[in-house]
Amino acid sequence: MKPRSKILIIAGSDSSGGAGIQADIKTVTALGSYAMTAVTAVTVQNTTGVKSIIPISPKEISNQIEFVSKDIKPDIIKIGMLHSTSVINAVLNSLKKIKIHKIVLDPVITAKGGTKLINNDAIKNIRDKFLKRVFLITPNIPEAEILTNTKINNTEDMIYAANKIINLGAKNVLIKGGHLKSRVMYDILVNKKEINIFRNKKYTTKNTHGTGCTLSSAIATYLSCGKLLKKSCELGIKYVNQAIGSNLNYGKGHGPINHLNSIKINKKFI
Numbered sequence: 001m002k003p004r005s006k007i008l009i010i011a012g013s014d015s016s017g018g019a020g021i022q023a024d025i026k027t028v029t030a031l032g033s034y035a036m037t038a039v040t041a042v043t044v045q046n047t048t049g050v051k052s053i054i055p056i057s058p059k060e061i062s063n064q065i066e067f068v069s070k071d072i073k074p075d076i077i078k079i080g081m082l083h084s085t086s087v088i089n090a091v092l093n094s095l096k097k098i099k100i101h102k103i104v105l106d107p108v109i110t111a112k113g114g115t116k117l118i119n120n121d122a123i124k125n126i127r128d129k130f131l132k133r134v135f136l137i138t139p140n141i142p143e144a145e146i147l148t149n150t151k152i153n154n155t156e157d158m159i160y161a162a163n164k165i166i167n168l169g170a171k172n173v174l175i176k177g178g179h180l181k182s183r184v185m186y187d188i189l190v191n192k193k194e195i196n197i198f199r200n201k202k203y204t205t206k207n208t209h210g211t212g213c214t215l216s217s218a219i220a221t222y223l224s225c226g227k228l229l230k231k232s233c234e235l236g237i238k239y240v241n242q243a244i245g246s247n248l249n250y251g252k253g254h255g256p257i258n259h260l261n262s263i264k265i266n267k268k269f270i
Helices: 020-030 058-071 085-098 120-133 141-148 155-167 211-224 229-245
Strands: 006-014 034-046 049-055 076-079 103-105 173-176 184-190 195-201
Touching (some): 006 058, 020 034, 020 211, 058 085, 076 211, 085 120, 103 120, 103 211, 120 141, 141 155, 141 173, 155 184, 155 195, 184 229, 195 229, 211 229
Parallel strands (some): 006 034, 076 103
Antiparallel strands (some): 034 049, 184 195
């Protein structure tokens, strides 16, 4: 099978394999596309938490982005963890050089266990400089609260926060509702023209590590294959929900989801 599209992922590495670059590569590959990477940081973590974060220099991040794109031009870019102002500025400069305009940003601010992954200056830089450059941003509720300085308790608050992010310069905002205390899973897509609310089954499980990374990469993959934004979000959410429903139950903490849920292996291994 030939890959349907080419995707450049700019994000941090997760040694547990559940989130970050590892989850991104698994998702893109499982959905039939080709993944390239620029690693922004190496995290030492497992399902119980983050032990340490080792940043990659802004210069080497830029080198990765520009060198790989010069050889294999990506159809779309997915961005995850950008841990400092200098990294954000380096990535922005590289994006100008490679001239790829379809960008999906997952603003990775905290890990599943609550550990903060980027500093306050970086958060401000994302808000002030990055939002206007991306096609879609996909914050979860805590991330949307930090970006907008508002408290989110229900779907009305989600829509209000999404509009605040639109007013900051974003074109499209998908706020993920997994942190809401509700029996239904709500994800809300907002732009200046419309509001779309996706309602799905909510699974009761602690094994949701990497869902944000996975969703943004899935949406980016569908977009790169020519699907419209609403359909890409719908299909990406479906992929993640099926991956959660598999309930791998790996590790002692917040375990990973099953990125292989979309693949049927018919041949027996000998």
